[in-house]
Amino acid sequence: MNLSFIDWPVQKQLTEEKNVLNIARIKVLSSSLHLRLVSNALLLALYVAENHTFQVKRVGFLTGVVVLYYFALRLGLNWRKAIHIAILIFVLIIWSNLFLYEDGFHVVTLQYVVIISIYGFYGLGSKWGTFYSLFAILPFFIYMYLGHELGTAIPWGPLGVSKMTIAVLLLHNFFFLFLINYYFFNSFYSTISALDARTMELTSSLAFQEESQKKLESEFKHQKLLLASISHDIKSPLRFLMATTGRLAKSNPDLPTIRAISQSSYRLYHFMKNLLEYTQFRYRNTRVTFNYLDVHELVDQKFAIFMAEAESSGNKFLNTVPQGVILKNNVQLLSIVLHNLIDNANKVTSKGLIEVTHKDFRDEVHLIIKDTGPGMDPAIISWVNSSEKVPGAELDPESFGMGLVIVKEVSALINARLLAEPNEKLGVAISVIFKK
Incomplete structure (x- = not known):
């Protein structure tokens, strides 16, 4: 089944984002938005059938807000701001449930507290998650402070609505939590898999580097031995040749050939000495x-x-x-x-x-x-x-x-x-x- 339409309102945000965790957050935002539209359509139909006039107006207004929110995302609304707005909408639902209805304290309302807390932590991080968790339970303290009794038997949903309506409300919240866990755990395992693959690649590269290092060390030792051999087997005879031809040149100043040989051997000796000193310095790496x-x-x-x-x-x-x-x-x-x-x-x-x-x-x-x-x-x-x-x-x-x-x-x-x-x-x- 092609579900690419789900990402339609957040295509711009997904294109700009490279972080795997943030992509999961954006996908949760988009999926929950479509879930909200579907559940609102079902609730609107059920409330009309059950003749709940106020609930029809309330859900209709909320649907209008969700549609505006949908197009704001499509136009490029920042996903972090969008999550803040979504959480505030859930907070308003809690307030309206508690203070605009009699017996507004029920399981559906409590579920919104859980949703806000999880959405805050997963979507915005620990700082905002803590803030919104405390902010979500604030209306319950005010509700109790104003003298409302909570009681031990907490109803499933609003009084006077059918079981089907309550089921839609509960299932909406359940699927919302499911989407959060699905996308975040999916991104988590994708990241772990990528890290495992990268670790294996780095391990393989490290093994290759270690093997290359051993070869270089072996070559280095060989070249040091070769350098020592050159220093002993070439430099020493050159020194002897230079000294001998020097003495011959002094003894026979009228022989230009001997003098030329003496000068050449002298120059060659010092060239080799100079080159060996330079090479030895490099190999010592001091x-x-x-x-x-x-x-x-x-x-x-x-x-x-x-x-x-x-x-x-x-x-x-x-x-x-x-x-x-x-x-x-x-x-x-x-x-x-x-x-x-x-x-x-x-x-x-x-x-x-x-x-x-x-x-x-x-x-x-x-x-x-x-x-x-x-x-x-x-x-x-x-x-x-x-x-x-x-x-x-x-x-x-x-x-x-x-x-x-x-x-x-x-x-x-x-x-x-x-x-x-x-x-x-x-x-x-x-x-x-x-x-x-």
Whole structure:
């Protein structure tokens, strides 16, 4: 059976509402409204047949109110306000039963108290449920205060009406309570089912994550062993090669091939040392600690590494950082940044100048590495100045090497940002900027 017409007056409210509990409240409101219309039609017919003139007027007036209420909902009346109005209508029915009729105290009237209390709690929450429960029993206290005797034998319904009429009144209230329980327990079990399904999904995802975590941990251990192997099996022979070729170059200064091998092995050793330090730091996953360091001294140390290669390329190093400039940072990570920037500058420059200078501003300290090489591609400058750690697909990593990628990532670890811009005449100037 198609009962979609029941939701017709509250279609707008149902469309706007996403909460399962509130949807149940709106459906109870709509269903009880149709139930009221049906029961009023039956009562009106029975009262006319039984010639109860006052009851006919009363039910007719109530039916008119319900019809107006019906169309107010259709026009978008807020469902919470609608529940307040419905409860107040029930309260008025209690008052009219008790004070407009003789012997108005009967089971039907008492049922309205139960309906108001349940409707208040289910429809509006504990605060309004408590308020309306107390408000619903208030007329009974006034009724007794005015001297009416309640007695022990409580009649089923209004005096003078048929059993059929009383049955309609009682069944209306019964079905109303049934609707409240049906929709709310249905929404409750729907919510529980959804939560169970979600819990199973999350449990499955968690199991997958745990399995992935174990695989990552295994891979991590493998890579740490590989890193240790590289450090021992590659770095040590490189150190030996660097030392041996260095001695040969000093003993045979007139042999350019030996000197070139010495310079290459020296540079390769320090590149591997620098890369391994960076990789080991990442794998340790330790907290970055900051200590005070002498910037001028650190720059001199880095220049010393590339001095021989600079001489072979006809380059000159210039450290214009004043002596005594102290910076609080991580020595190891800042050393990696300087190493890569000086190395890049030295590689692209021929018979030029590589300078490291320093500028002290009010809120920032700039450590600037300048060269007089061919300059830097605008796309690379744009990437260096951006917050992106990894270059985009439009950039070829081979055009600038791994060094800049390392510098970008490490600069974030030491709370620094990079600014690349063309040098005054030739080359490029890259500033490592620290907040004070």
